[in-house]
Amino acid sequence: MAPDKLFWNLDFGAWDFNFGIYFQLVFLPFFQYWLVNSHSVNGKSGLFLIFAANHSKDIMTGKDLRIVFMGTPDFAVASLKALVEGGYNIVGVITVPDKPAGRGRQLQQSAVKQYAVEQGLHVMQPEKLKNPEFLAELEALKADLQVIVAFRMLPEVVWSMPRLGTFNLHGSLLPQYRGAAPLNWAVMNGDKETGVTTFLLSHEIDTGAILFHEKITIGEDDTVGDIHDRLMEIGAGLVVKTVDALAEGNYTAVAQDDIQVESLRPAPKIFKEDCKIDWNKPAVEVRNLIRGLSPYPAAWTELVDGKGKVLSLKIFRAEIEPAEGLTPGMVETDGKTNFKIAAADGWLTISDLQLSGKKRMAVDDFLRGIHDPGQLQVQ
Template sequence: MRIVFMGNPSFACPSLDLLNDSDHEIVGVISDPPKRNSRKKEKKLSPLGEKALELNLNLYTPESLSDLSVYNWIKDLNPDVIIVVAFKIIPKNIIDIPQFGAINLHASLLPKYRGASPIQYALMNGDRVTGNTAFFIIPEVDKGNLILQDKIEIENTDNYESLSEKLSLNGAKLLVKSLKEITRKDFEPIIQNNSLASQAPKITKEICQIDWNQSAFSVQSKIRALYRSPGAYTTFNGKRIKILESIVRKDLSSVNAGTIMIDNESLFVSCSDYFLKILLLQAEGKRAMRAEDWVRGINKESLIEFI
């Protein structure tokens, strides 16, 4: 098949790689225009844009998909299908160009976790299983008919970074299978059961704040779900601290939520039921550090609680 591929983050790169190595032909790649790095002055392409150039593919970086020039560019390429991985909403006139329409890879088992943050919500909610869905794009977000799904177990040690990597590799294989699936004469897509739908909206700053009144498991789940960026945070002496890694200590009964305990330079924080032992954190304006190093560098008399 002739494919136009759309995407932005590194999550999409394994799919582009695998499709490019398959019997299919990537005739064009669309990604966002180069953006200025917050720390540096030069503009930089998205991870997918850089991957497309690395593979010597035909890359197009329009400001908006609604421009007529984008429609004409895709139309001239005469694709059989459009593949979308972690991109933006695709206008209907573009969806209608290829014979097989547009297929999206979504990192959940739809209709569960429709929206921008399915991986984070699976981790925050303590799910043991998640997966990928390949489905046909329609104007209503994440509501199109299903092609294929594949499940993945969530390990106790998984965080956003590790689970995202697993799903990106699994999703690449699922897309290749899906292209074969839609060409079968007896193929019939599956209609989503809307009564089973749940939402996974964009992560906000409010969601990122830790509530120490929750159970230790709930706080731990949030820390894993928001690992590194944007990061689950708390406040200490008026400054934000991201908590990046922790473990639940069921052998330590809780006291007042948010209370800090130091034992041999190890850092513990009380939740509603148990303590969390903090392993890795990032103070405001600082690099990530082991909790023991942070404890050694502060005034112990000020250690009362996180809020």
């Protein structure tokens, strides 16, 4: 905000002063003397001291803060990038250690580390967050604030270190979907909306006081991959908003216990067996499972071909075709472009899939590689 201009006109004996003082109407705790050169109507001149407020050092913005950022995957990179490109002072980045991956088992850097190195940021990769050497290095950064996006659970000695505390960006509308896989579970459960929330860290996971949130609609055809990409960008903006608000003290923290909900839905870590399709369930539930796990980790089923060979199949996209009198798990195909499997109350017409050990492919490519696809059955 531009400062207001106040003209003071004083009549003090023989002296008539007219001078401009620029200031913002903010009460501040310290002052300075301003030296003012004035003149009188009779030609005499003199120097006078004016006692005026100096507030320039007291106005704190997000860009004045020393920030430590913690994160790992692509989802976190968007937030770090928003802070860096916004001119915020990132004094350190904490991410996971490099890990072997792929067929060659070569060390792979996290997405956050790759971006941080490109930007010349100071990177730390502790194996243990309570390691004394790491804690000393972290404390030496003298962070005012720590920002967490898709990282890991922090010990209190870490999250309580900055004077403004530590906040996390979570992929749900808290208090719903506390846990490791909030985006997946929201889609798998058929929710119509979701969002992101920033909250202050506390002792229990994902239970701290809420700062801000942003909502989005989940479309009928949205996969968790679609939701991930949208919330990644929205979340980055929310992180910047939260940093500024904490710096300026312009926020109201709301305890999660004060938010009334009918029932809390958890978002636990997803394991392989959670991803297996149960064809005895209604078609809508099966399709929601597929959408909520696409593209990763992906819903799967097992088929048996005419020779008795078991085929493990990941399914990324399917549409519902209502039907009655079906046997769950029965397969119907023309052997060319149409491939569907029956759920309890309808067909799931599959269009995008992947055989174990193969690349993701369209259904026509899959059928072309199967000898006598009409013999396929669900295991």
